[in-house]
Amino acid sequence: MKENKGTSFIIAGGIIVLVIFMFVIALNLIPNYESNSYYVKVDEEMSAKIESINIIKGKLIITTSGNAMEYCVKSTRTAPLDNALCWKEVKDNKASISVFEHKKYYVWIKDEEGHISNYMSVNSDEKNK
């Protein structure tokens, strides 16, 4: 292993250049969608809303308003598809899920028309949002 110094550094250097390049592109291209006031589809309106997200004793507690039917919690930011496995039922505008420590979670809700909100995020180290 120790004999591969030269090749190691060439590969490492290549990776650095590639990543910096992609990082710069990504920063310029990807907007920040974090908000409860934007909609996934411009001409449709959500009849449900995420009121709050709390972390209490290792559980993420979601409080909604309106006609929130389902919620999805993931540690990846890519929006879930309509038929994704992560959608779970919201009961009485409340839902909860156990979470890992030191992770950031993204929450979406779906109303009864099937509209999907944009995400809200929370760090599992935070207590209230």
Place this chain on the structure above:
Amino acid sequence: MKEEKELEGYNEKVGDIFKRLKTNNSGLSEEEALRRLKENGENKLTERKKKSNIALFFEQFYDFMVILLIFASLFSAVISYIRHESYIDSIIIIVIVIINAILSFIQEKKADVAIEELNKMFITNNYVIRNGIKESIDVRNVVVGDIIELEAGDYVSADARIISSDSLEVNESTLTGESKSIKKDNSDILEEKELYERKNMVYAGCNVTNGHAFVVVTNTGMNTELGKIANSLINKKSDLTPLQKKVNKISKVLTWIILFIILVMMVVGLILKNDFFDVLMLSISLAVAAIPEGMSSIITIILSVGMSAMAKRNVIIRKMASVETLGSTDVICSDKTGTITQNKMLVKSIYVNDTLYNDEDNIPNANLFKLCANMCHNVIKNNDIYIGDETESAIYKYLEKTNSLIKGKRVKEYPFDSERKMMTTINEIDGEVYSFTKGSLDSVINNSSSYIINNEIYKMTPEYKEKIFNIEKEESHKSLRLLALAYKKENINIPEKNMIFIGLIGMMDPPRDNVFKAISICQKSGIKPIMITGDSINTAIAIAKQVGIIDIDDKAIEGKFIDKMSDDELKEAVRYYQVYARISPNTKLRIVESLQSQGLVVAMTGDGVNDAPAIQKADIGIGMGVTGTEVVKKVADCILVDDSFSTIVDGVEEGRRITANIKKVILYLLAGNIVEVILVFVSMLLNMEMFTTLQLLWLNLVTDSIPAIMLAFEKADESVMENTPANHSNTTFFTPFLTAKIAISALFKSLVMIILFLYFVKVQDVNVASSLMFIFLIGNELLYSFSCRNLKHSVLNKNIFDNKKLAIGVGSIILVQIIVLSTSFSKFFIVEGISIKYILLTLGICFLIFVIGELVKPIYAKLFKDYTEVKNERK
């Protein structure tokens, strides 16, 4: 204009040397000696410049996979910054990298220290005159200008000019290859002479076999003749061992595969319109999953454990990776004297009074024979040590055993020389003067005009001579070396003419115990034993047949015929011959190179400095611990504590066991990692994180590491010394068998886990599913460590406590897991509120997979080959 001659000690007068070196017969003062020691350094062969601790520590980071991990940590930190997430993943990865580096650094330092301690074993003392007083000092403290007193049995620690001597004889075989002792004196030499002709010098690395002398040191350390040779050897770059090559290849291939999969993930992620940083984060998880973070340290630990195991079997490993190389040996080129034989010449037969006796017989009418034997040696016995020539020591021991030691009054000696091939002493016994002669049969019998049988003297005849030569021929086929004895009572002034022939003494250096068994094991294991010796071909053949190396004389050849061969002819020759006699150091090197050019892994033994080039060239250079010189021990990859051939075979067996265990460990680590890679990739497709980075790191470093290390203690399989292609080096690591095992096992487990994960996501949620998958992998890895104890046969019918250390290791990990998962640390790895029934279901399926894996094992062995034919030709 004539150039000024270079002052080399031998071509100077003693007085001139004293002036030049500012010394005298009383030696140097202590202060002057200390000053010279500080100025010129110790009298020792310097090793390759050692790396500093800092350089050695940072060297641990010069590795494909380590660099990949460092970048994984950097990217993780960047993503955390952008997304305002915790930096814990990034920090943990860097901490792991540093801990790994520290562990590897500690292991390498420990190995270096062990080697230094080993080297200290071989330090000796010399008697040095300082301020007119004789002191015994460590040879490393000898300086130029010191006056050394040498006696029979002493090791010469520096090049020195003889000031005065008395019957001094020195064995210079370590330097020149000449096995006979050379007579030395203090004569002045005015013309240029070759090394072996410088009779007024003694050289570092040689041994005093007879006599006594005072010498003045002219050169020390690397400036000695020994140092000049050592310098060219020690600074040579060594090739990579088979293990290093295989691990390098695995490391390279793995890195390229990881980078390729990351690229594929990015492309697929773009197509699926996944968030760019999600894909990057999963790529980091993939890199962490795929890289066996602990592998480098674990292999270092296993080799270190292997070094200890070999030391218990009398093989001291000097270079860690040689543990594996020894196990891959295809050919063992061994010296005869001292390695295959005991290097204890013993009298075995006596021919006297026309009768052949063995050493146990009581010989009647043998007074003259006993007198002659007593008067023709210079052996001194000092506290059970016999100081003197080995053949004379054998005669002395025989006389001692038969209570036949007699002291006489020696009047004169005509010492042995290689021209006359005789030695004669004139002695006064009971008022009468006798001359007694001992020497080669040719010389003695051709200078004898008569012979004596039962006190009757007969005239020498051609028929009698022929009879004696026939006896000699028969005895040499029994690997005996013969000496003839004769005497005279009249015309003593011409002692070596017209002698009266007395008889013959037959001596042999018997084979070591266990050599026959060791050779037999070699043959069965597919390892070719080869004998290389400076002795005569008849003696070599006799010993080789006795120990089972050859069964026909045709398989032996003399060096002079080898020297006439071209490289292509030699390539053919080394395939056939197994005994090489009258071999020079250069021929030895050619034989090694020729064997290696055919892709064979060659082990070569040696003790003298003239063996050093061949030892260094060999894949595994084996130095002799008892008779080996300092140079040989420094260039050798391993050292035999007891110089025995059977120890080499023990070392090979141990090496094969360790190699087999390293294979098991690499399989164990890689198989687990491949499952993780597949699952991380599937995570991206499902747009859900199946494992967190911390879970993967925990699995790779904690859960996997201890069982992997404990696999090093697995006992040897029955097949370890079988002659199978898998046990030889001409095979890649990824044989069809191993590749199939890893691939099929990984795919099957991944499929089961994906189905389980989806089920748990459906009935619970993604975090519960992730926690249960984590528990599944822990159970799987611990059970799989037992499975890896034997790659071809089920372990279900094996005693689980056969490998106690593995059982304890796994037990400890289970305990650690329970503790961690029961405390607040559990939040890093599992979420709260998981139902017991789901945990039991997970572990149950895990166990089922383990059982299925054991049941299908024999199928792999039947369907797939455990070796690949690889051409391993070297330049």
